[in-house]
Amino acid sequence: MSDVVICLFAAAGYDRAAQGVAGAGRRLADALGVRLRAITVGAHSELNLRIAAAADTVISVDQSELIEYQPELYLDALTQLTRDYVPRVLLLSNDTYSQELAPRLAHRLGGTAVGDAIELSAQAGTIRVKRNVYGGKAVATIDIKRSPAVVWLRARAFEPVAGGSYTLATVRQITLSLPASPATQIIERKSEATGETKLEDARIIVSGGRGLGGPKPFAELREIAALIGGQIAASSAPCDAGWCSPSLQVGQTGKKVAPDLYLAVAIRGTSQHLVGISDSKVIAAINIDPDAPIFKYCRFGIVEDYRQVFPLLKEKLAALQS
């Protein structure tokens, strides 16, 4: 009763986001003096093993219908698995699937959902969540007073579980009875990840904005990223214009990244973009406009036209790296 429950989907493995969810769950359970229960959906033995070191109990459902995500089936499964435990708090990551399921799961459990949490704490009788609002211009603090609090976390903003002092929990496999023909069915899936690290987990990101002016400069952006072992990304404008894949979008409605270096090229820095990069350790920018808001968030910057900078930068990075 009244445990903290974390829900993880096996497809992503024990990535930085899963580690953040586990860390947030562990600390909250300890603060509340309750147990941490983990639910994993889909098959991933390493995830179960790793999560067993952080949680007090692990329930794994890996039956064939749940190997690949289907919204109605996953929702049904999570409802069945949490309905009887009456969790106090249910934590998910901020991936597509978690965001899709969290409000509906909260509704089915008679609880309250809050999303994109950047901070989480237990106050007297309530769960307190901080989240960005108004495209990152403001931070709201919300108290959830009805259990379960179903919170999807900006998972990479949360530290993983500290140390290894927890005993290994046993993993209990459960098989559920699920509807045979859900009302929606995913029939085709394409992942544009090209074997690279997920953007959310990337340590170096070189990102392009509206100022690039078209799809061609993305090739050069990629060259620069390759020189420093990074990946490319974009603000919303190039994605909306079709200059690059929407899966590269970073910001309020794109990915929330947390690299060690975020190099913003020809990105002005709207608050909607900044909210997606605010967990970066170092932000640097190339922009022709010294008043571009991005510079207010930068550790260092250069006020020049990227067209002039790129050829020299490639040359110098190559020289410095050799």
Next chain:
Amino acid sequence: MKIIVCLKQITDPEISTSDFRIDPEKLEVVRGNAELVTNIFCENALETALQLRERSGGSITVLSFGGESAEDTLRKALAMKADEAMLVINDGPPHPDPLTVAQVLARAIRKIGNYDLIMVGRESGDWGTGQTGGLLAEELNLPCINFVDQIEKRGTGLLVKRQTGEGWEKFNAHPPLVLTITNSELNVPRIPKKRDLLAAARQFVTRWSFDDLGVNAEKINHGESYYELVELKTAEHIPTCDFVSGKTLDEKVEEFARRIVEVTRAL
């Protein structure tokens, strides 16, 4: 195919950070001279609906829950050629919690009736809770697909494409269902013609009060019994940008490259 598109009017989220103020007592953003606009993802939803109607026929009802000014959002939607418009006047607190919003919209949607598709924006540019679609689906006992950017009619069903963090997914789906819409290069909202804006100003907008929908206003005022906004602050940051210096472009880029390598080497 009968489509209901939910539209939210918000304070323009593109207002510059320097003009952005918060009233710490009311826990509200001070509107100042910011415009009221239709939430962009709601307009993407309407555009997606309009294109679906152009290809496959049907009708589009636009629905908004908000203050008197939300009528402007509905009239713009009529100018974009939605077929009919419904406004639920908010008699309660100005920023109701996500569940209250979904419950009020669900009542209105049931009153409209005979729907095949309910379309909402993926999230709003103000509070951005991203919950309306999912909660509406539960209130109406319908399936839901989030982050959709393309819909095609296929026989009696629909082929629905949505964006994911890694790429995309295609669904077979059967109406009635709820879709939350995200932006793509295909659903950039059309600009209504001046002539259509003038015509829309004279069109009929149905208005419903909480009483008309059988919504218990008192219950809504108690939304904060489970979801309470306790603080609202502007996001803080300390500006510390070093602009690289140098007499020539070459020197500046040299310095910039050196700073980059300093960070990447530390990894």
